[in-house]
Amino acid sequence: MAPLSGITILDLTHVLAGPFCATILADLGAHVIKVERPSTGDDTRAFPPFTNGESAYFAALNAGKRSIALDLKAEADRQIFEALLARADVLLENYRPGVMERLGYGWQDLQSRLPRLIYGAVSGFGHSGPEAGKPAYDMVVQARGGVMSITGEEGGPPVRVGASLGDIVAGMYLAQGVLAALYDRSRTGLGAKIDISMLDCQLAIQEHSIAITTATGIPPGRTGARHPTITPFSTYRAADGFFVIAAGNDALFARLCAALGHPGWATDPRFASNAARCEHVALLKRLIEAVTLGAPCAEWIATLDAAGVPTGRVQDMAEVLRDPQLLARNMVVPVAARPGGPAFTAAGNPIKMSTLPDLRQRGPAPALDADRAAILGWLSGPPEGAS
Amino acid sequence: MAPLSGITILDLTHVLAGPFCATILADLGAHVIKVERPSTGDDTRAFPPFTNGESAYFAALNAGKRSIALDLKAEADRQIFEALLARADVLLENYRPGVMERLGYGWQDLQSRLPRLIYGAVSGFGHSGPEAGKPAYDMVVQARGGVMSITGEEGGPPVRVGASLGDIVAGMYLAQGVLAALYDRSRTGLGAKIDISMLDCQLAIQEHSIAITTATGIPPGRTGARHPTITPFSTYRAADGFFVIAAGNDALFARLCAALGHPGWATDPRFASNAARCEHVALLKRLIEAVTLGAPCAEWIATLDAAGVPTGRVQDMAEVLRDPQLLARNMVVPVAARPGGPAFTAAGNPIKMSTLPDLRQRGPAPALDADRAAILGWLSGPPEGAS
Numbered sequence: 012m013a014p015l016s017g018i019t020i021l022d023l024t025h026v027l028a029g030p031f032c033a034t035i036l037a038d039l040g041a042h043v044i045k046v047e048r049p050s051t052g053d054d055t056r057a058f059p060p061f062t063n064g065e066s067a068y069f070a071a072l073n074a075g076k077r078s079i080a081l082d083l084k085a086e087a088d089r090q091i092f093e094a095l096l097a098r099a100d101v102l103l104e105n106y107r108p109g110v111m112e113r114l115g116y117g118w119q120d121l122q123s124r125l126p127r128l129i130y131g132a133v134s135g136f137g138h139s140g141p142e143a144g145k146p147a148y149d150m151v152v153q154a155r156g157g158v159m160s161i162t163g164e165e166g167g168p169p170v171r172v173g174a175s176l177g178d179i180v181a182g183m184y185l186a187q188g189v190l191a192a193l194y195d196r197s198r199t200g201l202g203a204k205i206d207i208s209m210l211d212c213q214l215a216i217q218e219h220s221i222a223i224t225t226a227t228g229i230p231p232g233r234t235g236a237r238h239p240t241i242t243p244f245s246t247y248r249a250a251d252g253f254f255v256i257a258a259g260n261d262a263l264f265a266r267l268c269a270a271l272g273h274p275g276w277a278t279d280p281r282f283a284s285n286a287a288r289c290e291h292v293a294l295l296k297r298l299i300e301a302v303t304l305g306a307p308c309a310e311w312i313a314t315l316d317a318a319g320v321p322t323g324r325v326q327d328m329a330e331v332l333r334d335p336q337l338l339a340r341n342m343v344v345p346v347a348a349r350p351g352g353p354a355f356t357a358a359g360n361p362i363k364m365s366t367l368p369d370l371r372q373r374g375p376a377p378a379l380d381a382d383r384a385a386i387l388g389w390l391s392g393p394p395e396g397a398s
Numbered sequence: 399m400a401p402l403s404g405i406t407i408l409d410l411t412h413v414l415a416g417p418f419c420a421t422i423l424a425d426l427g428a429h430v431i432k433v434e435r436p437s438t439g440d441d442t443r444a445f446p447p448f449t450n451g452e453s454a455y456f457a458a459l460n461a462g463k464r465s466i467a468l469d470l471k472a473e474a475d476r477q478i479f480e481a482l483l484a485r486a487d488v489l490l491e492n493y494r495p496g497v498m499e500r501l502g503y504g505w506q507d508l509q510s511r512l513p514r515l516i517y518g519a520v521s522g523f524g525h526s527g528p529e530a531g532k533p534a535y536d537m538v539v540q541a542r543g544g545v546m547s548i549t550g551e552e553g554g555p556p557v558r559v560g561a562s563l564g565d566i567v568a569g570m571y572l573a574q575g576v577l578a579a580l581y582d583r584s585r586t587g588l589g590a591k592i593d594i595s596m597l598d599c600q601l602a603i604q605e606h607s608i609a610i611t612t613a614t615g616i617p618p619g620r621t622g623a624r625h626p627t628i629t630p631f632s633t634y635r636a637a638d639g640f641f642v643i644a645a646g647n648d649a650l651f652a653r654l655c656a657a658l659g660h661p662g663w664a665t666d667p668r669f670a671s672n673a674a675r676c677e678h679v680a681l682l683k684r685l686i687e688a689v690t691l692g693a694p695c696a697e698w699i700a701t702l703d704a705a706g707v708p709t710g711r712v713q714d715m716a717e718v719l720r721d722p723q724l725l726a727r728n729m730v731v732p733v734a735a736r737p738g739g740p741a742f743t744a745a746g747n748p749i750k751m752s753t754l755p756d757l758r759q760r761g762p763a764p765a766l767d768a769d770r771a772a773i774l775g776w777l778s779g780p781p782e783g784a785s
Contacts, residue, residue, distance in 0.1 A: 071608060137723075152710070155710040159633070163550070170557055171622070174545050184570075195399075216563075225743040226449050227447050236556060236558045246541065254541070316532075325547060327547040328607045328608065340526060357608060362571055363594070365590045367590075
C-alpha cells in the first residue's frame with residue numbers, strides 16, 4: 012500500500028502551484044478530486060501546446076486526477092461540495108485570501124464543523140501582512156524574492172529562471188505542510204490550516220545569498236554560469252555545445268589539468284590556489300576553452316569522468332528526455348490516453364520509496380467533469396475511503 | 399505541540415541538500431542531531447562568508463540543530479551511533495551509494511534490526527541506474543537536468559540559476575518522502591527507505607518545458623526575463639532599476655496601456671491580441687520602456703498596483719531582506735548567538751501552520767561536537783522521546 016493510500020484530496024486549485032502540490036500527494040498514493048469551474052475548468056486546459064486540441068501542459072500536470080465541475084455559488088453544487096468535504100482528508104485552495112470565507116468555506120467555519128480536515132492554501136503573498144490578498148504571478152515573486160537579481164550574465168540584466176520556480180517551490184512547501192499535518196492528525200485527531208505564500212518560499216530557497224548579504228553588507232550579483240567563489244566551476248564550450256566542469260578543490264584542479272594535457276597549470280602561481288584561480292578566472296576560462304573547443308562534449312565528459320572530475324553536458328530538454336540515467340529511474344513516463352484522446356509525456360515521481368511501487372505510467376488527465384457520475388456514486392456509497 | 403514534536407532525526411548529511419531537508423523537518427518540530435566527522439565536521443563550516451571566524455552559511459543552514467562528532471569506523475563511536483539509531487525515527491545520509499553498506503549501516507541491515515526506522519538518502523544520481531554512485535554537484539545537475547538550457551538571454555549562453563536549485567529541490571523532495579513515511583508508519587508501524595536523486599528532481603520541476611518538447615518536438619530555448627508565450631510579461635527598465643509587468647490577457651493589457659498614458663496601444667492592431675503582441679514583442683518593449691524610463695520603479699509599481707496590473711520590483715537581496723511583506727510574515731529571522739559568538743540571519747519557516755507557532759528566532763548553530771555530553775546523557779536516560 013502506498014504511503015498515502017486511502018487519503019482523499021479535494022482540490023480547488025488551478026494553474027500550477029496547487030495542482031503541482033496535488034500531484035506530489037497523488038504520486039504518494041492519495042486520491043485527488045479536482046473541483047473545477049463549470050464550462051471552462053482549470054485555466055491550463057487552454058494553455059499551449061496542444062495535441063489534438065488538448066493541452067499537453069494540463070495533461071502532464073493533472074494526470075491521474077479525477078474531475079468534477081461545481082459552481083460553489085449554486086445550491087445543488089454546494090450540497091455536493093459539502094458531501095465531498097465530509098469525506099475529504101485535505102482541502103487545497105489557491106484563491107485570493109477572503110474568497111473562501113465569502114463562499115462560506117473559510118477555515119474558521121470548516122474547522123468547527125470538520126475538525127479532522129486539513130486545509131492547505133497557497134497564494135501570492137499569504138494570508139497575513141500588508142499585501143495579503145494581492146494577486147501574484149510566478150515572475151512577480153521571482154523578481155520580488157531576489158532569485159532574478161542573482162541569475163543572468165555578469166553585467167547583464169536580471170533573468171527569469173526558465174522553470175516556474177515561484178509556483179513550483181510554493182507547491183512543494185504546501186505538500187510538506189499537508190504531509191506534516193497528516194502525520195500530526197494521526198496522533199491528535201485534529202486537522203490544521205497551512206498558509207503558503209509564494210513570496211515567502213522564494214526567500215526560503217536563498218541559502219548563500221542571505222549569508223553573503225548579511226555577513227558582508229553587499230548583495231551578490233549575477234555571474235552567468237560561473238560559481239561566484241569557486242574556480243573552475245562553470246560551463247565551458249566544446250566543439251558542439253556547452254558542458255560543466257566542477258573542480259571544487261586543488262586536487263580536482265590538478266586532475267583536470269592533467270586530463271586536458273596541461274599538468275603545468277596546476278603549479279602555475281596564477282592558478283595554484285582557488286583564490287588565485289578566482290582572480291584569474293577569465294584567463295583560465297580562455298585557456299581551458301582553447302583546449303575544449305577542439306573536441307565534442309561527449310569526448311570531454313568521458314575524459315573527465317575517467318579522471319574523476321565532476322562534469323556533465325548542458326542538455327536541452329530533448330536531450331534530457333533521452334538521458335539514460337533518467338530513463339533508468341522511470342523519470343520520463345507516458346500519460347495514458349483517454350479513449351480516442353492523445354497520449355502525453357510527463358515527469359515521473361522523484362520520490363523513490365521502498366513502500367511505493369515506482370510510477371511507470373500516469374493515468375489520463377480527466378476531461379472536465381468527466382468523473383461526476385463516479386464521484387456522486389462514491390458519495391452515496393458506504394463512508395469508508397475513496398473509491 | 400508542533401506537528402513533528404517528539405521526532406528525532408539522526409542526520410549524517412553535509413553541505414546543502416541533506417541539511418536543507420533536516421532544517422525543514424526541524425522547523426516542523428523535529429529534533430535534529432547532526433553527526434559530523436571529527437576535527438573538521440561539515441564542509442560548510444569552512445564556507446565563506448565568515449563573521450568572527452564562523453561561517454554565516456553554516457550558521458544559517460544548521461541553526462537550532464545539535465552536533466556530535468563521531469568516527470563511524472571507530473568502535474567506541476560506533477557504539478554511540480548504534481544507541482542513537484535505536485532512538486532515532488529518521489536517519490538521513492548523502493554519501494555516495496555503497497558507503498553506508500560498507501560501514502555496516504545499509505538499509506537492508508538496518509531495516510531488519512530497526513523496522514520502524516525511516517532511512518532517507520539523497521545523492522547526485524540516486525541508488526539505481528547506470529550512473530548510481532557517481533558524485534554530482536549542484537551545477538552538474540542544473541546542466542544535465544535542462545534548467546540551464548532555458549535560463550539566460552535570448553541568443554546568449556546558458557546561465558546557472560543563482561540559487562542552488564539542484565540541492566534545494568532534492569532536499570525538499572527528501573523531506574516530502576520522510577513526511578509521507580512518518581504518516582504511513584503511524585498506520586503500519588514500519589519505516590521505509592527513500593532514495594532521492596538530485597538529477598531526477600531537476601526533471602520533476604520542469605512542467606512546461608516537457609510539454610513543449612514532447613508536443614512540438616522542439617525544446618524551448620532561452621528568453622531572458624520574458625515569458626516565452628505571453629506578452630507583456632517581462633522585466634522593464636525604470637529610471638532606477640528593473641521591475642516586472644505581468645499583463646497576461648487583453649483586459650490587463652488595456653489597463654496597463656491606460657496606466658502608462660497610451661490607451662490607444664490596446665486597439666493598435668499590432669498589439670490587439672496576445673499573438674500580435676508576441677509577434678511585436680521587441681517593439682512593444684521599446685514603447686513601454688520609453689515611458690517607464692521616465693520615473694522610478696516605486697512610482698510605476700504604485701501606478702500599476704492601483705490599476706490592478708500585477709507588478710513588482712526586481713529586488714536585490716538587500717532589498718529582499720527589508721521587504722515589508724516578508725518581514726510581516728517572519729521570513730527574515732535572527733540566528734541567536736552562542737555565548738561569545740556572533741549572531742547571524744536566516745530565512746524563516748515558509749510553512750505557516752495553525753498547529754505550529756511561527757518561528758521568530760532560530761537557535762544558534764552548534765559548534766562541532768558541542769552537544770556530545772548532552773546527547774550521551776540523553777542516551778543513558780529513559781527511552782521516551784528526545785530531550
